[in-house]
Structure formats: structure tokens, C-alpha cells
Amino acid sequence: MGGTEHLTVRREGATLVLTLNRPDARNALSLAMLVGLYDGWVEADEDDEVRSIVLTGAGGAFCAGMDLKALAGQGMEGERHRHRLEADPDLHWKAMLRHHRPRKPVVAAVEGHCVAGGTEILQGTDIRVAGESATFGLFEVRRGLFPIGGSTVRLQRQIPRTHALEMLLTGRPYSAREAAAIGLVGHVVPDGTALDRALEIAEQINACGPLAVEAVKASVYETAEMTEADGLAAELKRGWPIFDTADAKEGARAFAQKRPPAYKRA
Structure with missing residues (x-):
């Protein structure tokens, strides 16, 4: 450190x-x-x-x-x-x-x-x-x-x-x-x-999914000066891959099982 x-x-x-x-x-x-x-x-x-x-x-x-x-x-x-x-x-x-x-x-x-x-x-x-x-x-x-x-x-x-x-x-x-x-x-x-x-x-x-958090932050900043149409297109490029991650699946399982999620950055 x-x-x-x-x-x-x-x-x-x-x-x-x-x-x-x-x-x-x-x-x-x-x-x-x-x-x-x-x-x-x-x-x-x-x-x-x-x-x-x-x-x-x-x-x-x-x-x-x-x-x-x-x-x-x-x-x-x-x-x-x-x-x-x-x-x-x-x-x-x-x-x-x-x-x-x-x-x-x-x-x-x-x-x-x-x-x-x-x-x-x-x-x-x-x-x-x-x-x-x-x-x-x-x-x-x-x-x-x-x-x-x-x-x-x-x-x-x-x-x-x-x-x-x-x-x-x-x-x-x-x-x-x-x-x-x-x-x-x-x-x-x-x-x-x-x-x-x-x-x-x-x-x-x-406590949130780290891949999701980082993608959300990146999307907010990179779309700030775009037109709405360009920003929405860029958001899809950032956002859709998150749904295919193991963390996204873990978040859904944890919600269904009523337990805290164990995210692995994967």
C-alpha cells in the first residue's frame, strides 16, 4: 500500500x-x-x-x-x-x-x-x-x-x-x-x-456488483456531452454485456434466495 x-x-x-x-x-x-x-x-x-x-x-x-x-x-x-x-x-x-x-x-x-x-x-x-x-x-x-x-x-x-x-x-x-x-x-x-x-x-x-458499478460510472461520464440518441446507443454498448456476466446471474440468484450476493467480478 x-x-x-x-x-x-x-x-x-x-x-x-x-x-x-x-x-x-x-x-x-x-x-x-x-x-x-x-x-x-x-x-x-x-x-x-x-x-x-x-x-x-x-x-x-x-x-x-x-x-x-x-x-x-x-x-x-x-x-x-x-x-x-x-x-x-x-x-x-x-x-x-x-x-x-x-x-x-x-x-x-x-x-x-x-x-x-x-x-x-x-x-x-x-x-x-x-x-x-x-x-x-x-x-x-x-x-x-x-x-x-x-x-x-x-x-x-x-x-x-x-x-x-x-x-x-x-x-x-x-x-x-x-x-x-x-x-x-x-x-x-x-x-x-x-x-x-x-x-x-x-x-x-x-455491496453492489463491481462490474455493473464501473460500467454505470463510465457510461455517465462518456455520454455526458453526447446527443441523447448517441448517448443511448453508447449506453447499450456499455450495459448489455453486463447482463451476460456471472455477477448478473449471481445477483438474480441472491435476490431469489433472499441472501446477500457474493460478487466475483466475473
Whole structure:
């Protein structure tokens, strides 16, 4: 199991939990964190025992955005990982889910600050839970910067454009309740319980057929920008093969026998 000094990895049953672990800096993104994140996505994709991923942050924060000094590898914190970025200049975008989409569902558990790069990573996750005191926002324009992690493209596809533009152009903070009202997050829970709720959702996913879950996720994303006719055709190509799997037959048998299914990814 991977991980770095700024990214911890652990298993909770069939869920891989990735924790941004730099609490003294509100989990600002460092090179060590990005390397750990990317390796975590790859580990989840390659391990058939992993059925879902939960992404969270340590110390009561999710992520306060990019730490440019640490990303540049200045100082001991980043230098030991510099060779990874040199070998794959796209690694940081893959880590932030800009240029990579895990095939397993990703549930975000947000407490505290989830701003700038934190809100950008959030847009690459599939299901989102926030503590009541969580704060969201894309602050880049306030600093004369551009939210280049994908937000000018993705945000308007995930929430109404008027809300996307307000978030992008004002750079103001959003409360968890406001984020839920505009559709950026799906659940608001008492502070300190976001991870528990995310793990509950992940466990519900884990109880489903893994081939079906992965095919459904893939279909949702690949058809998002298609016409309805093209999307429906693509859905059939994804969906019909699932009915011929041993897992599909096991699901039907388990239902008839009134027992939990034992899926084998086959």
C-alpha cells in the first residue's frame, strides 16, 4: 500500500481511503501529496479488491489549494519526489483528477477548508459529503490568477452556469449549505462526521456488483456531452454485456434466495 509523507493510504474493507495529510498547512497541495494522490488512484484502479475510494483530509481541513513553493520542490519536503514530476510532467494534473478519472467511484469527505485547488479536485470526485462548517470557493481571480485545474470547463457542467460564473468571477467563499443548494455537494452533515457518512455511502457501493458499478460510472461520464440518441446507443454498448456476466446471474440468484450476493467480478 502506497502513500507519502503528505498522503496516507489505508483500507476500510473494500474501500481505499486516501487522506491529504498536511494539517499544519490546511492540506495545501505539495509535490509529496500529489505523488501520493496519483499513486493512490492507480492503486485503486489496479486492485480488483478495491470497489470504491474515499478522499478526505486530516486535521479538520480538506485542501486549501496549491502550495507553489512545495510544488516547485524547494526544500526537503518536495525534493525527494522531484524525479516523479520530471518523469511524468502531467503527474500533477492526473493527481488532481484533471487528466485522470478512476474507474472506481470516488466519494469526497470534506471538513473545513476546501478552496482553490481543493474545490478543483472536488470536481473530479463523484459523490460529495461536507461537514456543516466546510468552506468552498475558487479564490484564484482575487489573486490575479486563473483556476487552471479545470474549473472553467467542469463547474458549469456540474452546477447551473449562473452559479458557476458567480463562484469563478467573485472568488468569494461558499458555506456548505450554499454549496449544497447550488449542487456542488450532495450531503451536509454535522461537523466531524463527513468521513463516517462517506464511508457509509462507499459501503453501499461496495455491496453492489463491481462490474455493473464501473460500467454505470463510465457510461455517465462518456455520454455526458453526447446527443441523447448517441448517448443511448453508447449506453447499450456499455450495459448489455453486463447482463451476460456471472455477477448478473449471481445477483438474480441472491435476490431469489433472499441472501446477500457474493460478487466475483466475473
